[in-house]
Amino acid sequence: NAGVMQNPRHLVRRRGQEARLRCSPMKGHSHVYWYRQLPEEGLKFMVYLQKENIIDESGMPKERFSAEFPKEGPSILRIQQVVRGDSAAYFCASSPNPQSSTEAFFGQGTRLTVV
Amino acid sequence: AQSVTQPDIHITVSEGASLELRCNYSYGATPYLFWYVQSPGQGLQLLLKYFSGDTLVQGIKGFEAEFKRSQSSFNLRKPSVHWSDAAEYFCAVGAKGNTGKLIFGQGTTLQVKP
Numbered sequence: 001n002a003g004v005m006q007n008p009r010h011l012v013r014r015r016g017q018e019a020r021l022r023c024s025p026m027k028g029h030s031h032v033y034w035y036r037q038l039p040e041e042g043l044k045f046m047v048y049l050q051k052e053n054i055i056d057e058s059g060m061p062k063e064r065f066s067a068e069f070p071k072e073g074p075s076i077l078r079i080q081q082v083v084r085g086d087s088a089a090y091f092c093a094s095s096p097n098p099q100s101s102t103e104a105f106f107g108q109g110t111r112l113t114v115v
Numbered sequence: 116a117q118s119v120t121q122p123d124i125h126i127t128v129s130e131g132a133s134l135e136l137r138c139n140y141s142y143g144a145t146p147y148l149f150w151y152v153q154s155p156g157q158g159l160q161l162l163l164k165y166f167s168g169d170t171l172v173q174g175i176k177g178f179e180a181e182f183k184r185s186q187s188s189f190n191l192r193k194p195s196v197h198w199s200d201a202a203e204y205f206c207a208v209g210a211k212g213n214t215g216k217l218i219f220g221q222g223t224t225l226q227v228k229p
Contacts, residue, residue, distance in 0.1 A: 031215060033215040033216060035219075041221060041222075042119075042205055042219035042220055042221045042222050043159075043205070043207075043217075043219045044219070045216055045217065045218070048213075048215060048216055056216065091158065091159065093215055094215075095214060095215040099211075099212045099213075102214065103149060103161055103164055103214055104214060104215035104217075105161075106151075106158050106159040106160075107158055108157060108158040109157075109158050111156075
């Protein structure tokens with residue numbers, strides 16, 4: 001059973017370009033969470049999605065950031081018109097059922113560098 | 116406000132010495148508590164978790180943590196540190212019913228001296 005898969009592992013974008021980060025949850029998991037880790041900081045929650053639904057986007061920046069988790073395929077975190085301050089590690093976690101007594105499992109992360 | 120505080124940003128210990136990493140939380144509901152470890156350039160690996168029951172929990176790699184409700188603390192301990200334990204350690208808190216939405220502390224970087 002493969003773990004949470006994120007790709008790419010490293011992504012370099014020029015200012016103003018778009019960044020697309022992908023996350024494939026563990027098999028059987030239908031709940032996905034995205035986190036951002038700025039340099040020298042802990043992880044900050046961004047958004048929680050179930051298949052085809054955004055459940056909680058309280059941590060998402062109001063502009064340029066969006067997320068989706070379609071019925072088929074991976075979850076996508078999209079950052080439009082990237083700026084230097086978007087440089088960070090973005091982690092995805094998945095869970096089979098957050099209401100059960102089980103933790104979410106994290107992927108290896110995507111390191112985004114904006115030049 | 117809900118928060119997690121890890122008072123020590125950097126800790127250096129000698130190999131073979133004991134270790135305690137501190138974690139204090141402020142959380143309105145009954146907390147679910149976690150310790151994760153992150154090696155450079157890697158993802159997060161769960162060391163241990165506390166949901167309920169025995170307040171002393173055992174984890175992987177010889178780590179343990181004790182939940183103290185009266186002190187709002189969940190400190191991580193290891194009796195004898197190995198050089199391979201050098202990494203960054205994160206304490207996190209979540210809620211029953213939503214164990215994927217976590218509040219993380221800022222992390223403690225552990226250095227191990229030979």
